[in-house]
Amino acid sequence: MPVAPDSPFHLPASALLERRFVLENLAATESFGVRFALALEQARLLPDFNGLHVQLLGDLGAGKTALVRATLAGLGHRGRVRSPTYTLVEPYALARPDGELEVYHFDLYRFADPAEWADSGFRDYFDSGAVCLVEWPQKAGNLLGPPDLVFALNADEERRLLDARAYSESGKACLEQC
Template sequence: MPVAPDRSLHLLPSVLLERRFALADLAATEAFGARFAQAIEAVRVTPSFSGLQVQLCGDLGAGKTTLVRATLASLGYPGRVRSPTYTLVEPYALAREHGELELYHFDLYRFADPAEWADAGFREYFDSGAICLVEWPEKAGDLLGVPDLVFALQADGERRTLDARAYSESGKACLERC
């Protein structure tokens, strides 16, 4: 499986679980997003849950934003999901029986230097117990820390391959449900 761009293997702990998903078309990508949303719902109510950082890697057009849109739609978000290419982060708050689900969608594509991530003041989002979905995580260098999950997407026409790796118990629990 491909490694997240610009990341050295020595910077990440051992992979707890890895899986490859063949996504034949848009419907398959949306179905994966629905399964991922269900996994998030199941894992976030466990006592050990303290948030989830998911790094989305892949070239332009690989399906990163499509996957985020499908996940949010399956979580019940009724509005339009914008790409945060210019805003850098789009926040979402969804009412739940066990408390509000906060999700932040980041797009770091426009960063030229990892220091921009630190200067933007995003650390508080990652320390809040929220779900953080990060497109172009390599643009922040090592400042994001260890992710719970890495989803690496590769496009081949309409088909996608999603290589998923879990680096935490919460990430592993999510991936087992996908």
């Protein structure tokens, strides 16, 4: 997974489940996003589900935001999905029969120091039962805490490879459904 060698960012030592997906084109990325959205809906039904923390790794142009857009569309969002590059977070409240599903899309690319994460006040979003999708999590160092899922996207000449790793039971339940 692409992380700068001098970064204080470290992923948990072992994953509960690992899978690789070959995404041949944008349509395949969108299809995966819809499958992931359906998996999220199923994971929400688990008795121990308390939100989901998903980290998205990859270089510029690897498809992180495209995957988030597809996931939100799969969850029923019909409006515009803006990249939070400048706003840092874009919130989405999606109506469900049992109440709203809160989804927060973060982009930490512009952080110059992990302390900016600590100063941002975003920690509460991760403790609220929401789904938090985080692009460029390495910019927060280890302050984000352990993820439930990590999606690492790597683009080669004609396609994208998505290496997915689950680090919690909720993350594993989602990944098994994808």
